[in-house]
Every structure is written in structure tokens, then in C-alpha cells.
Amino acid sequence: MPNKVIIITGPTASGKTETALDVAEEIGAEIISCDSVQVYKGMDIGSAKPHVSERRGLRHHLMDVAEVSEHFNVQEYVLKARAAFDEIRARGKRVVVAGGSGFYLKAWFSAVTDEISVSEDIRAQCRRIEERGGAPALAEKLLSLDPDAGKFVDMMNPRRTFRAIERVMASGKKVSEILSEFKKLPCPMGEFERDLRIIDRPDSEMDPRIAERTRKMINSGLVDETRKLISQGILQNPSAKNSIGYRETIAWLSAGSQDEGALFSDIVKSTLSLAKKQRKYFKNSLTE
């Protein structure tokens, strides 16, 4: 199957970027990144984005496609990645998908969003409910619209409940219907053969790799990069400002920039738990 799309993923710092480059180089493929942070311009050091000089002349897509001040999400990822995917294949080249953002990666396997369009008015209503009473108020609202919703939606999670209310209000359908229709949706990237490769290493290798990479990030200017991003509006973007490395640096800067050792260990700690979380996602949501 020489046309298979090779999908390379793995926890952060496992070495998937290198592997992807090796593989892509060997088969003359272009790379579509699957990383929710590398999509942002200027988030380079902290996201371990390979510098242009490290890309071995291979074309990379879905990197630097958004401003840090603007929100990005899976929906946009799907749109842009699909466009790049079609374009590359139209040129007769092969594709390597590489990255560790689990939810984005899922889009290469199945639907991740539905087609219900939610009006700004409905969204504003939900926001008001949340502001007034938080998760309990959202749960109450959802149950008033659909008494069975509790079976399908995590009512403790305001974000999930919020989304469910929106969809129910916009479609007039019950959660169960929305869900079963969603499950029937095709993969947004289309039909193609996949070759999923999950890169991983034992903790005994991961721990020092993460420590070393974090050290390197700080030494090569993570703090300055973060300052620049702040001036470009990263603080207005909740997903970008909460990404690992930047989140800690922002906190460290606002706490007075004392004790660089603490910054280092905070980032290492967060990165370690990210790696664990990624493994779980791959295990539970990407493989059968």
C-alpha cells in the first residue's frame, strides 16, 4: 500500500518529530503537523517547533497558520488540514501526519465536530446561564431541555454541558439523537488508508529527555519569546496562554522573575504530566 497516509504520534519529547522527518524524507512526503500549539506563529521555542533549517527542505503544513491573539480550534484545524491534504495529494505526493495533539489527531480517523450551526444568540444565552450559576445552572438548563441528557453528558463539566445545550437549542433535537447522528458522520479528512505509528519510550528515557529539552528551551530564549507573545496578545487567547512552557513562564514573569530553577522544574513537571495524558488519550481514544 504505497499510498497509505503515515500518521506518526507519541507523547511529547518521544522523538516523533525526528521520526517523521526520517520517514517523510525517505518516501518523499510532505508533512502535515498535528499540533495545537505549533499552529500559532511565534510559539516556536516552547512548542518545540522544528526551525525551517531543521526541516530538511520538506514542506510542512499547519504550522504558523494562526496569530497568537486569535482563537484556533479543531474545526479550523480540520478545514485547513483537509485543504492541505487534498492539495498535496493532487500534486501526487505522499503525506505524513505528525504530532501529539490527541483530539486533532482524532480528526484523521473520525468526525470530531458536527454540522449543527449555533447562533451567536444561543451562545450568548448559554454564557449568561454559566455566569449566573456555573455548572449546576447549566446542568439544570440542559435537563429542562432534555430530561435524558444526564445519561450522555458529563453534567459536572461546564464545558461539555455548555456545548450540549447549544446543540440541543440550535437543532431542537434530543442529546441522544444528536449523538447517534454524530456517530454516523464520516471522517472529515475523507477516505484513505492509514498507517498509525505511535512512538514511545520508557520513562527512564523520557524523564531525562524532557529535562534536557526544557533546559534547552530556557537557554535558547523561552522567556524572551514569551514576552514577545505577551506583547502580541497571547493573554487574550486562553488556549495559547495555557499551553505548557508558556503558561509557566507567564506566571513566572508576573511573579517577578525570581528563581529560574523553579521555572525549570515547573515546566518539567507539566511536560511530564502532558506526556502521560497523551499516552492515555492514544490508548483510549485512538486505538481499539
Add this chain to the structure above:
RNA sequence: GGUGGGGUAUCCAAGUGGCUAAAGGGCGCGGACUGUAAAUCCGUUCGGGUAACCGUUCGCCGGUUCGAAACCGGCCCCCACCA
């Protein structure tokens, strides 16, 4: 040497007589997740047991009490200030 503060589970940290195997947080572990996903949320976290329950625990030793992490005495460490 003196004065004050402190020693609680893997870490930080509440708790001043029973309802305490011991609040809360972190870490770890498990799980959920359709538009913030490197996010958000849930469960679990002394040992044994499916459980009832049993065993061991709050610096150490001893005491008071029906009963102590908590009260009393002694001792050992740590921190701050004074000398």
C-alpha cells in the same frame, strides 16, 4: 545558652479530646471528552480484603483518660530572633 515558632500520610498543609485513616492541595494511578484539547471534567490515592471488617499511623518515650494526632512530663531534630 535564652526566647518564639515548628515536626501530621509520597510532598505541601489543615486539624487541639470521641463523628479522624485523619480536611484541602500537589504528585501518582484510573476514566470521560463533538468546535479552548498542551484544555476541561470525574473517580481514586496507609497496608490487607469484593465487602463487613481487620492491621498499622500524626518526631521519640512515658503518663492522664472509657477514649489522644490533639492534654501532661521528658527527650531528639528543624527554623527565626536574641546572646
